[in-house]
Amino acid sequence: MHLALKTLLNHVERLEGFVYESSRIREPAGGQRRGLAAAPMIDIHLRAHQRRPGKCSQCRAPAPGYDRLPERRFQFVPLWGLATFFVYSPRRLECAQCGIHVEHLPWALGKRPITQSFAWFLAGWAKLLSWQVVSRCFQTSWESVFRSVEMAVDWGRARMDLTGISALGVDEIYWKKGKFLTLVYQINEGVKRLLFVIEDRQEKSLRAFFIWLGKERSALIAFICSDMWKPYLDVIAKYAPNALNILDRYHIASKMNKALDEVRAKETRALASRVRAQGAKVILTHSRWCLLKRPENLTDRQSTKLKDLLSYNLRTIRAYLLKEEFQLFWEYVSPAWAEKFMDQWCKKVMRSRIEPMKKIARMIRGHKPLILNWFEARGQVSLGAVEGLNNKLKASIRTSYGFRTAKAITIMLYHKLGELPEPELTHRFC
Numbered sequence: 107m108h109l110a111l112k113t114l115l116n117h118v119e120r121l122e123g124f125v126y127e128s129s130r131i132r133e134p135a136g137g138q139r140r141g142l143a144a145a146p147m148i149d150i151h152l153r154a155h156q157r158r159p160g161k162c163s164q165c166r167a168p169a170p171g172y173d174r175l176p177e178r179r180f181q182f183v184p185l186w187g188l189a190t191f192f193v194y195s196p197r198r199l200e201c202a203q204c205g206i207h208v209e210h211l212p213w214a215l216g217k218r219p220i221t222q223s224f225a226w227f228l229a230g231w232a233k234l235l236s237w238q239v240v241s242r243c244f245q246t247s248w249e250s251v252f253r254s255v256e257m258a259v260d261w262g263r264a265r266m267d268l269t270g271i272s273a274l275g276v277d278e279i280y281w282k283k284g285k286f287l288t289l290v291y292q293i294n295e296g297v298k299r300l301l302f303v304i305e306d307r308q309e310k311s312l313r314a315f316f317i318w319l320g321k322e323r324s325a326l327i328a329f330i331c332s333d334m335w336k337p338y339l340d341v342i343a344k345y346a347p348n349a350l351n352i353l354d355r356y357h358i359a360s361k362m363n364k365a366l367d368e369v370r371a372k373e374t375r376a377l378a379s380r381v382r383a384q385g386a387k388v389i390l391t392h393s394r395w396c397l398l399k400r401p402e403n404l405t406d407r408q409s410t411k412l413k414d415l416l417s418y419n420l421r422t423i424r425a426y427l428l429k430e431e432f433q434l435f436w437e438y439v440s441p442a443w444a445e446k447f448m449d450q451w452c453k454k455v456m457r458s459r460i461e462p463m464k465k466i467a468r469m470i471r472g473h474k475p476l477i478l479n480w481f482e483a484r485g486q487v488s489l490g491a492v493e494g495l496n497n498k499l500k501a502s503i504r505t506s507y508g509f510r511t512a513k514a515i516t517i518m519l520y521h522k523l524g525e526l527p528e529p530e531l532t533h534r535f536c
Contacts, residue, residue: 160209262526275492300523309337316345365462
């Protein structure tokens with residue numbers, strides 16, 4: 107069975123009012139074949155349908171022709187690994203309402219040199235690969251990939267469904283030297299997506315989210331999971347008064363790990379200065395991850411190292427045991443018994459004379475009601491979703507080797523984590 111290229115194009119990309127006239131392979135000029143830009147390309151020439159008038163690009167009304175512009179090339183989805191272009195000389199029309207304007211081209215994106223199909227094709231692959239890799243694989247520029255993703259994000263953000271938002275997660279990431287981004291996630295059961303990104307880590311950053319969301323939707327929020335930063339807590343209390351504010355257990359664990367690491371580093375330096383003259387080995391050397399990782403995640407070698415460490419009466423070991431003991435807090439069913447355990451644990455820490463851990467105990471006492479809210483929200487909202495989405499976010503940044511501007515990283519995050527809607531296309535190429 108013979109399948110012509112025109113038949114294939116009319117099946118996947120039918121253009122109302124236009125006809126696929128001819129196609130040819132265009133060899134690189136001068137016979138040079140260096141790089142993708144010098145590879146053979148497919149040119150597909152189009153012409154207007156003889157019996158159909160052009161449509162004004164402003165009002166979409168039919169209008170008579172005025173003159174023609176020079177030939178333009180629009181990059182299309184590659185065919186068989188060859189860069190493919192639509193070639194057409196646009197008409198200028200004399201519209202009775204709008205005056206003289208270029209005709210509406212159904213495949214074009216304004217003055218951009220790529221087709222709509224190719225733009226959505228690039229945006230689809232940009233969810234899986236870095237923008238630089240996408241541009242190299244499909245023989246286009248990084249700018250074209252960026253603009254395509256920006257188009258997809260703008261289209262999706264304008265049409266995203268904001269109904270049913272009852273649980274939020276608030277966090278921030280450090281993405282560049284001295285630069286932070288404030289992130290707001292929806293963490294309802296079954297719906298986990300990025301809702302809002304804004305530069306900086308300030309009170310006005312989170313306030314901008316609630317202004318964008320609106321008073322009515324903010325009043326319907328039942329749970330908000332955040333860290334202990336006071337400006338965040340103040341904004342949440344003001345703009346979402348009906349929400350139960352929950353302190354993220356992963357932030358508490360992170361604070362404890364930092365305190366433990368501080369104790370370990372200080373004690374390691376103290377022991378090293380004592381045994382340096384004797385030529386002995388410091389037992390805490392290479393013990394950082396043995397102490398910071400959860401016991402079930404240790405390797406065999408780390409487990410053996412930890413077993414040896416636990417036989418010593420060191421401040422670091424006492425801090426480690428306190429940290430691990432607090433993990434029992436999250437296993438309680440009754441908030442009342444959990445509160446009693448918390449009070450006893452804090453008393454024990456305050457008597458330990460380990461200053462970094464005492465600082466953690468004071469922090470927990472100061473935020474006790476918000477920490478206990480965790481038990482009320484357990485089972486109703488996915489409290490680990492924020493950390494999971496953050497891990498995806500960091501992986502995306504690593505894959506792309508970072509971003510230079512806040513605009514670029516914001517567009518990337520919305521595209522990959524926003525679960526944005528996409529238009530119904532005639533044919534989905536990827």
